[in-house]
């Protein structure tokens with residue numbers, strides 16, 4: 001039977017045929033952050049629809065393109081547009097883009113998302129470095145690692161302690177400090193979506209220790225850790241979560257806040273990549 005890793009190798013071969021340099025850094029752009037892709041230099045852009053086995057994204061603010069080029073001189077692969085659990089995909093498929101990045105040579109993953117702020121001290125537009133996550137889908141039996149025994153060399157029982165690399169978090173902090181930008185830190189909670197939470201659910205998520213809530217990222221990080229990639233997660237507060245003062249929960253409002261935050265996200269990404277040890 002063909003595994004997700006086998007399919008990722010096939011996908012990577014098709015991509016590699018179109019580029020001259022293997023990327024070592026992967027970037028996944030969340031809702032409304034597609035503009036960050038403009039920071040890629042000497043980029044080769046391909047539609048993810050041309051990549052074998054790649055699932056189609058059904059979210060209108062997600063472009064579905066892969067751009068391979070450089071940022072701050074380092075070879076990157078940027079995925080603009082991601083696939084979500086709420087689109088109805090089976091859990092294993094949610095990690096497929098990360099397996100493709102790994103097959104291309106990516107060993108450092110920077111993943112970004114839009115999130116609702118649960119922490120009342122946060123404001124829309126704030127960027128939060130993810131310290132750790134809570135993943136409801138994984139806790140409920142929908143981990144992206146669900147399935148048959150992984151191939152030799154890959155762990156099934158992946159340790160997620162320190163999943164978000166301390167070194168990369170520190171680098172992001174130093175970039176923000178030098179740019180006089182506020183950078184938040186906290187715990188991200190993944191929920192299934194696509195409906196937003198009820199105010200009662202928001203109170204519950206806050207109570208269990210989360211600072212930001214979103215509908216993505218955790219499956220990618222879990223697969224990245226299975227593949228021993230180093231991960232930096234950035235959440236952009238697109239809105240205050242339901243029931244909190246100032247909560248605006250329209251998808252278009254969320255996207256508009258994200259577009260405005262995109263230059264700051266790009267600044268952090270460029271700075272982190274520039275400071276990564278070679």
Ligand code: HPA
Nearest residue numbers: 114115116213214215241
């Ligand atoms: N809840 C869940 N996911 C989100 C939100 C939210 O408030 N905002 C952006 N993604």
